[in-house]
Amino acid sequence: MKKLFRRLFAIWILFLVICLAQCGTSTDKIYPTRSGLTESVYSSVTVQPDSLYQVYAAVGGILEKNLVEEGDKVRKGDPIAQIVNNTPLLNMENARLNLELARENYSGNNAVLSSMRDEINSARLKLQNDSANYYRQKKLWDQKIGSEVEYDNRKLAFELSSSNLQLLVGNYERMKNELKTKLIQAENNYKTATIASEDFTVTSKINGTVYELFKNQGELVSSQEPVAAVGSSDKFVIEMLVDEVDIVKIREGQKALITLDAYNTEVFEARINKIYPLKDERSQTFKIEALFIDAPEVLYPGLAGEGNIIIMEKKDVITIPKDYLFDGNKVKTEDGIIEVRTGIENLDRVEIISGLDTQTHILKPGE
Template sequence: MLWLFSCGEKIEKIYPKKMAMTESVYASVTVQPDSLYQAYASVSGILHRNLVEEGDLVPKGFPLVQIVNTAPELNAENARLNFQLAEENYQGSSGVLKALEDEIKSAKLSLENDSVNYFRQKRLWEQQIGSKAQYENRKLAYELSQNNFRLTINRYQRTKNELTTQWQQARNNYITAQSNTQDFTIESNINGKVYALFKEPGEIVNTMEPIATVGSSDTFIIEMLVDEVDIVKLSRGQKVLVILDSYKNEVFEANVYKIYPKKDQRSQTFKVEASFIDPPAVLYPGLAGEGNIIIAQKNEVLTIPKSYLNKGNQVQTEDGPVTLKIGLQSLELIEILEGIDENTAILKPIE
């Protein structure tokens, strides 16, 4: 550093320096287990008991909690009885269709008998044998038998369709009721660890509140919140330098692997996820820290401190203000592309 004296005041000046420079995007960091999810009950009831404890490792399909509720069991029994009745009406020997089949047989026999009598009487009448009244009575009886036979068949088809629908509906209701009785035991969806249990035995369980939190036991992800101004600079595969509050003296490397496209309107940030290259030995959900996502790196670039840059990308030199063309920016430094060189003295702005 060199010092100049002007009107009795010290004016600080520096010369630009060449050095390696990194431009990065800052992000707040939270560590979470991979595949973390909250388990919900699909039925309401009373928590009978927790089948696991917080911190337990569980395989996929392992029961977590057991719920008590007699209503679904009663519903399942009622559904079974309705299904049994519908099946008996549809397929049973004493069912409704069996009675209609007997009616069809009777109507068919009547039609055949009235048909024989009508055509016999018709031939006699054509030979001028018998009376016209006898002929018309036989004809009317035959037509009524035809109509009755047709109506009986239609009624059979309509009833069969209704019974088929009722049987299918009762069967579906019975299957649904059976599945509801199986929902009393909530199982894990993944191979992982139980991180939280939210209910104690005897408490009411509903479908709106979570019962447990389960996630990966050995794979953790880094959740980062990035300002909307910086999100366009990010892409998958970029390196991230992470400092956790629990490991203040260590820097961990990670890689960006997912960028969520939807902005959080409350915080005006985007969510970005990264994975550790070499994670710490011990991690817990919710560990916080800071991250710097590296978007560019250069060696031997001309730099000056940000504090020496004025508005309009100008710096104050001994010969007056100069407008610069700048490149990379870090928290403290700015890359100079055009305007000055290593031999140009830069004066620090007077506050």
């Protein structure tokens, strides 16, 4: 029994010595190293067709049938869906009748303008007669022949005839302009109604692929709801969401390394093509677009992945792990705490510009 106790005691002592020896040796003491360092900004990635847009109908109605299927390629102007609605046809017919009436009124063969022209002709003849009588009487009165009352009556009749003619001509011109305006309005209404009646067939605005159909045959279609989604067939863009703290580092033309879940660990190069200036308040991110330098052979809308946008690359610089740096610019060494000047960084390492060399042991803070 004593031998067993002494044996267990010896094993315990040996274990204690090993622990003390290990505790006396810091495993978190390292040297700074020289290596290349790349600073990058992380982003989530979604692949979408270029020029992707939702197709809307210009008129409401019932979807008679879809003229394409998802995945079909279309050219600009090709029909996508057919809509049935009798209301625009009735509106077009009413607009046509109003146009014919306005055109007839303005042509001058209607009773209004015709009677006004007759009144103007009568007033012009009356003015000629009153004018002749007035100047004849005036000539006699200048010779002191006749009475002043007769002269005044001739003069008043002439002036009234002149004013009446001017009034009739003015009314005629106003009526003519009004009818002309109504004619133009009727023509515009007819054109609008004609366009609406022609918009029963929804067509593609680009050359591309039909990626989605939103309505089935017999469903109600309104001008506020899309009927399809169409985008480029062979050109895709990379939509990237960047945190607001990193957006100021992003510039057009920067290189990005893209990985897609569908392609496992394969890395694709891209270039930043566009930066959207408006922040998404819900996600606190900015959207940017990139284009593949060498795109994968097969792409589908909505493919997801991750991206790293290269901000800066340096070769042969002194770096340390980021968890050995504290307070932003301090490092713990065997001789105490020293301050350093840092440069670029990535997820786990940071560049040391000055304050450290590769011969100085550094300790992890807290050791």
